[in-house]
Amino acid sequence: MKKNIKVNVAGMLFNIDEDAYEMLENYLNRLDRHFSRTNGSKEIIEDIERGIADMMSNRVNSTKTTINLDDIQEIIKAMGEPGEIDDEEENNYSHSTSSRINAPRRLYRDSDMKVIAGVCSGISKYLNVDVAWIRILFVVLLFISGTGLLIYLVLWIAVPEAITTAQKLEMQGEPINIDNIEKKIKEEVNNLGDQITKIKKEHFTKKKSETNTPRRNQPSVLGSMIAALVKVVLVFFGLFFGILALIVIGFTIPAFVTAGGSLFFILGDLVYFSIPEVLRSITVNNSEYHMVFLPLIAIIFIPLISLILGSLGYLFGFRSEAKGINKALGILWIVAVVFSVVSFFQIKNHFEHDTVVKNQITLNVNDSTKTLYLRIAPSLMNLPDLDDDFATIYDEFDGDFMVIKTDSTYYAAPKFRSYFTSDSNFRIETVMKSHGEKPSIASKNVRNIDYKIVTKDSVIYFSPLFSFPSQDRFRNQQVEIRLYVPKNKSIIIEENPELTSQLYKEIERELGYSIP
Amino acid sequence: MNIEKTVAQMRKGVLELCILSILEHKEAYASDMISTMKDAELIIVEGTLYPLLTRLKNEGLLDYRWQESTGGPPRKYYTLTQLGKNTVAELKISWNDLVSSINKIIIQKTI
Numbered sequence: 001m002k003k004n005i006k007v008n009v010a011g012m013l014f015n016i017d018e019d020a021y022e023m024l025e026n027y028l029n030r031l032d033r034h035f036s037r038t039n040g041s042k043e044i045i046e047d048i049e050r051g052i053a054d055m056m057s058n059r060v061n062s063t064k065t066t067i068n069l070d071d072i073q074e075i076i077k078a079m080g081e082p083g084e085i086d087d088e089e090e091n092n093y094s095h096s097t098s099s100r101i102n103a104p105r106r107l108y109r110d111s112d113m114k115v116i117a118g119v120c121s122g123i124s125k126y127l128n129v130d131v132a133w134i135r136i137l138f139v140v141l142l143f144i145s146g147t148g149l150l151i152y153l154v155l156w157i158a159v160p161e162a163i164t165t166a167q168k169l170e171m172q173g174e175p176i177n178i179d180n181i182e183k184k185i186k187e188e189v190n191n192l193g194d195q196i197t198k199i200k201k202e203h204f205t206k207k208k209s210e211t212n213t214p215r216r217n218q219p220s221v222l223g224s225m226i227a228a229l230v231k232v233v234l235v236f237f238g239l240f241f242g243i244l245a246l247i248v249i250g251f252t253i254p255a256f257v258t259a260g261g262s263l264f265f266i267l268g269d270l271v272y273f274s275i276p277e278v279l280r281s282i283t284v285n286n287s288e289y290h291m292v293f294l295p296l297i298a299i300i301f302i303p304l305i306s307l308i309l310g311s312l313g314y315l316f317g318f319r320s321e322a323k324g325i326n327k328a329l330g331i332l333w334i335v336a337v338v339f340s341v342v343s344f345f346q347i348k349n350h351f352e353h354d355t356v357v358k359n360q361i362t363l364n365v366n367d368s369t370k371t372l373y374l375r376i377a378p379s380l381m382n383l384p385d386l387d388d389d390f391a392t393i394y395d396e397f398d399g400d401f402m403v404i405k406t407d408s409t410y411y412a413a414p415k416f417r418s419y420f421t422s423d424s425n426f427r428i429e430t431v432m433k434s435h436g437e438k439p440s441i442a443s444k445n446v447r448n449i450d451y452k453i454v455t456k457d458s459v460i461y462f463s464p465l466f467s468f469p470s471q472d473r474f475r476n477q478q479v480e481i482r483l484y485v486p487k488n489k490s491i492i493i494e495e496n497p498e499l500t501s502q503l504y505k506e507i508e509r510e511l512g513y514s515i516p
Numbered sequence: 517m518n519i520e521k522t523v524a525q526m527r528k529g530v531l532e533l534c535i536l537s538i539l540e541h542k543e544a545y546a547s548d549m550i551s552t553m554k555d556a557e558l559i560i561v562e563g564t565l566y567p568l569l570t571r572l573k574n575e576g577l578l579d580y581r582w583q584e585s586t587g588g589p590p591r592k593y594y595t596l597t598q599l600g601k602n603t604v605a606e607l608k609i610s611w612n613d614l615v616s617s618i619n620k621i622i623i624q625k626t627i
Contacts, residue, residue: 010589040570047566051546053589080561 004066010046010053014060016067023072024052034082052079108162108171109155116232119155122162125171139239242311245304252300263403263474266389271396277405281474282347292343298336302329351435351475355442361428361453361460369458372426372485375494376508377461378501380452383411391502394510403474404465411465413507414451414479416514420487427484428453428460434468435475445472451479459494464507483514491515527558531568533611534558536577536596536604545583545591569594577603 141148313322436442
């Protein structure tokens with residue numbers, strides 16, 4: 001059942017549905033206000049009213065006696081909104097913005113700028129803050145055990161959507177006067193106006209099912225709910241991966257910084273290996289270095305940036321631009337992969353051959369010596385001052401990979417191994433290894449390894465580190481010390497109280513572990 | 517460039533000439549003029565016409581008489597005044613001049 005109203009338009013009586021009447025009255029009021037400052041406004045309004053009455057009279061006949069909402073909507077559409085009607089020069093709106101601050105402001109959801117439901121954009125309008133900050137805030141809150149999601153859902157339910165122009169102006173805090181309404185209407189003539197009309201239409205046609213208005217093909221409520229849900233999931237996935245990528249980038253960037261000392265360094269609780277340092281230690285010249293370094297940066301960062309871009313594009317509505325950029329990045333990535341493969345084989349070539357050189361250390365001990373004393377003695381070689389970080393790195397990798405760099409020299413820790421032997425005497429052997437692109441280079445690299453062991457009766461002094469010149473590059477130079485211990489004799493590690501460096505203490509301990 | 521806006525402004529300028537030309541040969545009421553101009557795709561919303569008619573009438577170019585209609589409200593039938601007739605003649609000359617000079621420019625440019 002619907003309430004009917006008798007209305008007099010330009011001297012003619014019409015039966016009109018209540019909702020249709022409200023819409024018509026609203027429209028005429030808008031016109032009234034719009035033309036209030038135009039010459040002959042009364043006459044214009046009367047003419048328009050007569051025009052409306054004319055159209056209305058064409059829409060009623062002996063079977064259809066009532067004007068409904070559809071009729072009024074179509075009439076208004078044909079007649080035009082006040083902004084479209086005006087034949088004068090467009091009004092100057094600049095004066096209306098000044099009074100903005102004083103206007104009352106209300107919180108609405110802004111569906112024009114929405115990603116999910118317009119909560120963030122509504123808040124941004126309310127607070128007059130860029131929407132990006134609000135969204136970032138919600139994302140941050142999301143990661144505090146999902147608080148953001150809860151707040152968002154509550155606001156989604158609690159905060160009304162700004163549908164009418166008046167509400168939209170209230171949302172932005174613009175005074176609700178005719179100029180601003182007009183301006184707003186003009187803005188939304190193309191998109192939103194149509195949409196709202198559609199929604200209303202659907203809403204109203206459902207309500208008055210007794211009239212035989214043709215049903216429109218509108219998406220079902222369930223369908224749009226599922227679509228919204230899918231969108232929510234997509235947005236959160238986008239956010240998740242975007243933030244993940246951001247975190248990965250944050251943690252990866254230090255690896256691309258020159259450590260200035262070691263191929264590895266410590267930041268926070270993490271051991272990084274410095275990619276520039278490692279590459280410098282491996283590659284022979286600048287061009288080879290860049291051939292590896294630049295593609296490597298591209299390979300690692302392009303997918304991450306692309307993820308972030310995609311996720312931002314989704315959040316802030318520049319998806320198509322993001323797609324374009326990502327396509328270009330994809331091509332760049334493939335090029336980088338090709339370069340990397342080429343330079344990988346080039347690098348691999350540097351390690352093609354290896355040389356092993358064994359040396360026996362002459363011991364000034366005789367058969368009667370039952371015990372050999374081992375000491376770590378940094379003073380044997382000219383070693384750099386090392387901070388405690390190297391001890392951690394050394395520990396982390398069990399003595400492998402730790403290469404320290406000074407101006408023209410690399411330092412690394414030797415490995416200690418001990419074996420039982422059936423011989424009657426102690427025996428100490430050093431094994432030095434290196435790789436190189438040719439056998440001659442590999443053996444040259446071995447020759448250039450500097451390591452000192454000094455024997456003094458039954459005490460053997462070991463340098464904690466060995467060194468090799470940086471111009472040789474890192475070719476996996478290694479020093480292994482093999483201790484051969486007769487069955488009935490023993491080795492004792494003499495702790496050196498003069499060791500100040502944590503690293504050397506660590507190496508001393510490692511030496512201890514190697515003793516059976 | 518906002519093509520839509522530019523086109524709208526072009527139309528705006530010639531609307532008066534169109535109204536006056538329509539009324540040159542026969543009197544008409546708003547709906548007549550609207551359908552003529554809609555056919556020529558000169559008008560998008562009907563409302564545009566009413567302020568224009570009022571303005572032309574107030575400037576003394578138009579006059580109108582009331583006529584009862586069957587089933588609808590009374591209609592304002594507009595006619596040209598003498599001033600209106602002179603104006604439309606002048607406007608037509610200006611229009612033809614305008615068209616030919618603009619065509620000159622456009623055609624020159626395209627060759």
